Amino acid sequence: MAKGQEDKQDKPVDDLNESEAKAEHERLSAEIRGHDQRYYQEDAPTVSDADYDALRQRLQAIEDAFPDLITSDSPTQTVGAAPSDAFAAVQHAVPMLSLDNAFSDEDVADFVARIRRFLRLSADDPLEFTAEPKIDGLSLNLRYENGALVVAATRGDGTTGEAVTQNARTIADIPTKLPKDAPERIEVRGEVYMTHADFRALNERMQESDGRVFANPRNAAAGSLRQLDSKVTASRPLKFFAYAWGEIPELPRETQSAMVGLFEDWGFTTNPLMRVCSSAEDLIAAYHEIEENRASLGYDIDGVVYKVDRLDYQRRLGFVSRSPRWAIAHKFPAEQATTVLNAIEIQVGRTGALTPVAKLTPVTVGGVVVSNATLHNEDEIKRKDVRVGDTVVVQRAGDVIPQVVKVLTEHRPKDAEPFVFPTECPVCGSHAVREVNPRTGKEDVVRRCTGGLVCPAQAVERLKHFVSRAAFDIEGLGAKQIEAFYEDGLVKTPADIFTLEARDKQNLKKLKDREGWGATSIKNLFAAIDSRRTIALRRFLFALGVRHVGDITAKILAESYGSWSAFEAAMTKLSEGDEQARHDLVAIDGIGDTVAEALAAFFAEPHNRQAVADLLQEVTPEDEVGRTVDSPVAGKTIVFTGTLEKMTRDEAKARAEAMGAKVSGSVSSKTDMIVAGPGAGSKLKKAQELGLEILDEDEWIALANGA
Ligand code: IVH
Numbered sequence: 001m002a003k004g005q006e007d008k009q010d011k012p013v014d015d016l017n018e019s020e021a022k023a024e025h026e027r028l029s030a031e032i033r034g035h036d037q038r039y040y041q042e043d044a045p046t047v048s049d050a051d052y053d054a055l056r057q058r059l060q061a062i063e064d065a066f067p068d069l070i071t072s073d074s075p076t077q078t079v080g081a082a083p084s085d086a087f088a089a090v091q092h093a094v095p096m097l098s099l100d101n102a103f104s105d106e107d108v109a110d111f112v113a114r115i116r117r118f119l120r121l122s123a124d125d126p127l128e129f130t131a132e133p134k135i136d137g138l139s140l141n142l143r144y145e146n147g148a149l150v151v152a153a154t155r156g157d158g159t160t161g162e163a164v165t166q167n168a169r170t171i172a173d174i175p176t177k178l179p180k181d182a183p184e185r186i187e188v189r190g191e192v193y194m195t196h197a198d199f200r201a202l203n204e205r206m207q208e209s210d211g212r213v214f215a216n217p218r219n220a221a222a223g224s225l226r227q228l229d230s231k232v233t234a235s236r237p238l239k240f241f242a243y244a245w246g247e248i249p250e251l252p253r254e255t256q257s258a259m260v261g262l263f264e265d266w267g268f269t270t271n272p273l274m275r276v277c278s279s280a281e282d283l284i285a286a287y288h289e290i291e292e293n294r295a296s297l298g299y300d301i302d303g304v305v306y307k308v309d310r311l312d313y314q315r316r317l318g319f320v321s322r323s324p325r326w327a328i329a330h331k332f333p334a335e336q337a338t339t340v341l342n343a344i345e346i347q348v349g350r351t352g353a354l355t356p357v358a359k360l361t362p363v364t365v366g367g368v369v370v371s372n373a374t375l376h377n378e379d380e381i382k383r384k385d386v387r388v389g390d391t392v393v394v395q396r397a398g399d400v401i402p403q404v405v406k407v408l409t410e411h412r413p414k415d416a417e418p419f420v421f422p423t424e425c426p427v428c429g430s431h432a433v434r435e436v437n438p439r440t441g442k443e444d445v446v447r448r449c450t451g452g453l454v455c456p457a458q459a460v461e462r463l464k465h466f467v468s469r470a471a472f473d474i475e476g477l478g479a480k481q482i483e484a485f486y487e488d489g490l491v492k493t494p495a496d497i498f499t500l501e502a503r504d505k506q507n508l509k510k511l512k513d514r515e516g517w518g519a520t521s522i523k524n525l526f527a528a529i530d531s532r533r534t535i536a537l538r539r540f541l542f543a544l545g546v547r548h549v550g551d552i553t554a555k556i557l558a559e560s561y562g563s564w565s566a567f568e569a570a571m572t573k574l575s576e577g578d579e580q581a582r583h584d585l586v587a588i589d590g591i592g593d594t595v596a597e598a599l600a601a602f603f604a605e606p607h608n609r610q611a612v613a614d615l616l617q618e619v620t621p622e623d624e625v626g627r628t629v630d631s632p633v634a635g636k637t638i639v640f641t642g643t644l645e646k647m648t649r650d651e652a653k654a655r656a657e658a659m660g661a662k663v664s665g666s667v668s669s670k671t672d673m674i675v676a677g678p679g680a681g682s683k684l685k686k687a688q689e690l691g692l693e694i695l696d697e698d699e700w701i702a703l704a705n706g707a
Contacts, residue, residue, distance in 0.1 A: 012520045013061040021062050025069045028059040032075040033212070054476055054521075076228070087162035087226070090153035093187065093247035096139060097158060097322050099305065099329040105284050111306070111328045112280040118325065119313060120648050128309040130256050131286035132243065132274035134329050136300035137193030138222050140168060141246050144186050147178045154225070157470070158322065167225055168192075170234035173241070175267035182266055187246030190268070194221040195299045198237035215368055217300055239299075242268035255309045276309055287330050294332070303331035318654050321552050321590045325654075334395040336405065337370070339363035341392050344375065344419055348427045350461035351547050352449040356381055356421070358392070358404050365396040373402040377445045378421040378434075385409075387416040425449035427457035460486050462545050466494045470551040471543035472535065475528040476521065484514075493611050494543070498533065498618035501526045533619055537564060540621040544612065547598040556590045558624040560662060562635070564616075575603035580668060584637075587664040589657050632703060634660030636672035639687070642680030644697050655704045667692070675700040 016024060032055050056075065063070050070076065102108050112127070121127055141161065143151040152168030153161035169176055171192065178186070194202070199217040202224075206213050214220035224236035242263040253259045257276050264270045273290055277283045287304045294301060308314050308326040317325040343359040356375040363370055373394045375381050384407055386392065391411035396402045425432050430451030435444045449455050463482045467474045477497070485491040490500065504511050504522075511522050535543075542554035549557070561567035573581035574596070585596050602608050638661050640652050647655070652675070653663045667674060667686045674687040675695045687694055695703065 012518050013058070013065050016062070016065070018066065021066045022069060025059065025062050025066070025074075028055055028062070029075055031055060032059065036075070036212075054478075087164060089156075090141075090151060090161050090163045092141060092153065092156075092159060092161060093143075095158050095322075096141060096155040096161065096189070096246070097319065097324060099134075099327055100320075100323045101303075102306075102328045102330045105280075108283055108287075108306070108328075108330055109280045112283070115308060115313075115317065115326065118317060118648055118650055120646075120651075126278060127313075128255075129277050129283055129306045130260070130274055130309055131277050131283050131290070131304055131306050132271050133290050133297070133301040134303040134305045134331075135191040135193050135241055135271070136218050136302045137191040138218065138225065139189060140164075140192050140225075140240065142168065142174060142188045142190075143246075144178050144182065144188070146184055147180065147182055149174070149176045162226070164225055166230035167227060167233035170230055171238045171240050173239050173269040178266050183249060183252065186248050188242050188263060188268065189244040189246055190240055190242035192221050192225055192238055192240050193217065193299050194224070194236075194238060197298060202236060240269060241271050243271065243274075243305075251311055254311055256307050256311065256314070257309055259311070277306075283330070291332060301332075303329045305329050316651060316655075318658055320654075321556065335365050336393050336395040337363045337365040338391060338393055338408065339370075341386065341388060341390050341404070343388055344381070344386070346422060346426050348425060348449055348455065348457035348461070350458055350465050350545055352425075352432075352451070352455065352458050354378075354422070354425065354432050354447045354449065358386070358394075360392070360394065363394065365394060365402060368396060370394055370396060370402045373404050375404055378447055379445050381419050381421065385418065387412065387419055389413045389416045421447065423447070425451060425455060425457070428455040430455060456486065459492065463491060463494065463497075465545045466543045467497070471539055472497075472532050473539075474525075474532055476525045477528065488514075493614065495611065495614035495618055497529060498615075500529065534622055535619060537562075537567070537621045537624045540564065540619070541567070544602070544608075546602040548595045549598065553590065553595055556588060560588045560591075561624075563623040564621040571599060571603040574600050580666070580670075583666050584662070584664055584670075588662065589653060631659035631661075632706070633673070635662075637662045637664050637670055639664050639667050639671050639674045639683060640677075641667075641674060641683040642677035644675075644677045646697060646701060652700070652704075659704070 011020070013021075032052075035052055035055070059074070060076055063074065063076055102111055112129075115121075116125075116127060119127075139155045141151075141153045141155070142149060143153075149165070149169065151163055152165045152174075153163050155161050168174055194217040196217060199214070199220050202220055203213040214223060220236075221238060224233055224238055227233045227236075243260060245259065251259070253262055257274070260270050260274060273293065275286055277286050283304075283306050290301070290304050306328050308317060314324070314326040319325060340361045341358045342361060345357045345359055347355045347357055349355060356377065358373045358375050360371050360373060375386060380386075384404070386404060386407055389412070391408045393405045393408065394402050395405050423432055424430065428449065428451045430449050432447045432449050434447050436442070449458065451458070460483055463486060464479045466472055467477050467482060474497070482491065490503075491497055500511070504526075511517050511525075512519060536558070538551070538555040538558035541549065541557055542551045557567065561570060570581050570585065574585060582596055582600075585591055585599070586593060633656060638656050640649060640656075640663065644652055656663050664671060667683045667690070669690060671687065671690070671692055673693045673695060674683065675697065676684045676687070677697050684694070
């Protein structure tokens with residue numbers, strides 16, 4: 001970027017004259033279009049969401065001040081980005097979840113067996129499923145009150161979506177009114193998509209008007225639904241299939257298939273290929289039938305979804321972290337393409353992991369241009385004998401990162417050498433080693449840089465993670481700013497972010513002396529930082545960047561411990577080797593040994609504790625309010641022992657957790673209640689000694705059903 005342009009960028013919008021504003025408007029529009037192109041067409045964004053949003057905000061500010069500059073093709077009129085401020089946020093009454101995947105017949109058989117086991121069904125108890133295409137579009141929640149469509153919201157992050165109500169009203173498959181007999185309040189969910197023919201026609205039109213086209217029908221559907229002007233959406237041929245529901249006071253039907261039938265009666269379009277199946281073999285037959293139809297459907301599908309038909313079974317089965325136990329998506333095989341691997345780049349992540357990335361001659365895989373693909377790790381490179389110059393097969397499945405599947409050795413150049421994986425960190429030069437797991441004695445597949453404290457890649461990646469969307473999500477402080485601040489020594493640790501303003505006030509080196517920072521942007525940055533001084537516990541825990549603690553795990557931990565102080569106390573004990581603390585931790589559904597190990601290691605490390613303590617001087621994590629606080633067992637610790645006859649252990653545990661209880665494997669003074677079936681031994685005895693509340697299975701079931 002030329003120097004003169006940066007100066008202008010620095011200027012508050014209010015200080016721009018008309019010709020400067022025009023030039024700046026053009027520059028920003030071009031830059032945003034470039035990012036849109038990389039994000040939507042190439043699947044390879046080069047800026048963080050925060051940076052992208054900042055560009056859009058500035059463009060918007062310029063248009064607010066100089067309305068003459070608004071043109072119909074301005075990026076402000078064609079929103080096509082990740083959650084933006086353009087649409088009101090909608091908190092979903094019932095989270096919009098994802099589906100677990102099955103890739104083989106065996107996975108399908110396991111799914112059916114798992115459900116039978118969970119529900120304790122005998123071999124001849126009937127168990128039916130629906131099988132229907134998995135539409136490759138975007139899901140939408142439609143809220144009706146007193147028969148009228150009141151809010152339509154996208155999935156967003158599953159908890160919060162964007163309101164696109166006006167736009168949804170323009171879709172012919174979506175009724176704006178429901179018949180009189182529909183419930184007073186109901187949410188219908190389904191998929192918005194675009195047919196191949198409509199997609200091609202739209203792209204032809206777009207090609208003629210401004211030369212920009214969508215990469216695939218899904219992007220076209222998403223871009224069209226997320227338009228600021230619903231007239232634009234109305235001109236785009238969107239379609240909708242109803243297949244699920246959100247909040248609903250009382251279920252009007254007893255099966256999945258009957259619910260979908262009811263939606264059809266109400267005027268929704270439902271998928272004609274849905275059918276009811278009664279065994280794994282039957283599901284697999286339905287899968288092949290749908291697969292055979294795939295090419296002639298006229299719209300994209302990427303698999304077949306199976307759902308338990310009986311809704312009382314669905315209720316009993318419940319959810320595991322973010323997907324229902326009662327449904328699964330049987331995916332079609334991934335799409336593949338052949339290209340040349342030009343280089344292998346080693347990236348260093350936040351945990352020091354050295355990850356090999358294949359730099360490819362760009363190739364289209366299933367409608368998306370791919371130029372990078374993961375090679376996973378050192379062993380994978382060796383196993384596949386991947387060499388620079390090789391012709392390789394890459395594949396892309398759904399939203400996962402493209403990967404190199406195999407090498408076509410017959411095309412290998414004569415001089416291609418085996419790849420030598422570095423044993424030194426390419427960023428800081430420290431040794432990079434493969435740790436040996438103390439328990440299994442096995443070498444870790446990942447080679448890691450040992451320069452934890454000195455390696456800039458790790459420090460910077462940790463900071464970027466800290467400010468990322470599911471973590472602190474500080475507006476105006478994206479990857480680019482973090483890199484610059486780190487380089488200048490302004491921000492070395494998370495706590496430094498929160499002392500920026502105070503230091504800026506006293507300091508010699510002021511933020512405003514930096515290129516690209518004007519008074520307004522600095523003011524906004526400090527305000528954005530301040531607004532994060534209190535933060536949801538789950539975000540706080542995720543932001544710490546503990547290995548294996550992703551956003552879902554962080555949420556589970558936050559919900560189980562409820563407060564930072566409870567979590568901290570448990571982690572201190574855990575890191576000191578306290579067995580009870582470890583027991584309690586791994587008793588939480590969704591938390592296993594790997595996470596426990598990672599947490600113990602993190603909290604045993606003095607410099608991590610110091611960084612957390614420093615951060616807590618600046619930031620307060622908010623207590624997590626339990627999801628089902630009004631149940632009689634919310635917040636209590638329950639131990640199941642002996643044989644349960646009417647419910648499997650898994651189901652009992654899932655039910656207890658769904659009601660906000662913690663389930664532990666051992667009895668201690670912290671146990672609140674024990675449920676003892678026949679054959680209960682030492683745990684029951686201990687509970688009696690401790691004078692704990694003891695329930696038999698029937699009493700437990702009454703309690704569970706009453707809640
Ligand atoms: S059921 C509790 N049925 O797949 C989950 N989802 O991976 C309820 N999808 O976000 C979803 N076709 O966008 C369901 N026939 C179908 C679907 C479908 C596409 C999408 C949906 C969801 C994602 C989950």
